[in-house]
């Protein structure tokens with residue numbers, strides 16, 4: 001249930017309402033928009049108590065949210081959420097954010113070369129896997145903490161904030177020490193204990209769509225994080241399983257306008273895992289920006305033959321730099337910047 005307060009409600013009014021919510025055993029979630037304050041009353045059957053809130057002078061409207069996700073919904077928050085990463089990367093505004101980097105961190109030399117190239121090409125963030133979710137237990141599993149140290153070194157070198165995947169609740173603490181953004185991968189999109197743990201971490205999170213999750217299930221996964229008081233969530237479409245075999249996954253670009261309609265959270269697109277084919281990444285990245293994506297995540301490697309995972313889908317830095325220029329043109333055509 002959400003309480004929309006009258007414009008100009010005072011701090012004291014808000015405090016009184018919050019007290020009442022807690023008294024009734026529910027959890028208040030305040031969202032201060034540009035014009036008005038909205039308070040979410042979180043808890044089952046909160047709507048039964050609607051009359052108790054209608055009595056407050058400051059309450060203009062009491063609305064039930066019938067969807068299984070609440071804090072993530074447009075009903076709860078009308079304005080798009082802007083998420084700040086590092087000192088000055090703002091996600092969800094006019095700027096389209098570009099993330100580039102290797103699938104997994106391998107050697108120090110390769111990562112530093114890659115990071116320098118990403119910076120030069122105009123990327124805003126650096127990606128790199130330290131803990132890798134591999135389909136086979138015999139495939140390279142990531143260099144773990146050593147890779148996290150290298151990512152932190154690459155950030156120091158370039159100033160680019162770094163994003164890396166967390167696979168297990170036990171990794172959250174250590175990854176938080178090194179990374180600017182925690183990524184939840186497709187295979188863990190419905191690992192509810194992990195979602196709760198990153199919710200408590202208070203770091204920005206990129207939540208990938210699961211291989212077979214509907215948009216509603218994906219938004220409910222995001223709700224797990226927001227309901228633990230972490231509202232810094234960026235969704236990332238990365239393709240879903242269909243009968244098609246020409247591409248690694250089927251990139252569902254319609255998820256971009258659907259998510260924008262249903263939620264205030266920003267949405268990125270990952271055409272690298274979405275297609276799995278080097279030649280298709282550029283066209284789908286351009287299409288994603290045209291469709292309204294707030295950012296793009298792309299795998300890049302300066303020497304793909306040395307990559308320890310996803311070598312076949314890694315762009316070369318020169319190809320990435322060319323794509324950034326194309327993305328800029330598309331972004332500008334729809335009134336955005338990069």
Ligand code: PEP
Nearest residue numbers: 129185186187208238273
């Ligand atoms: C990744 O980004 O490194 C990754 C493993 O992606 P996904 O979880 O989308 O498969």
Ligand code: MN
Nearest residue numbers: 103299309310
């Ligand atoms: Mn990969």
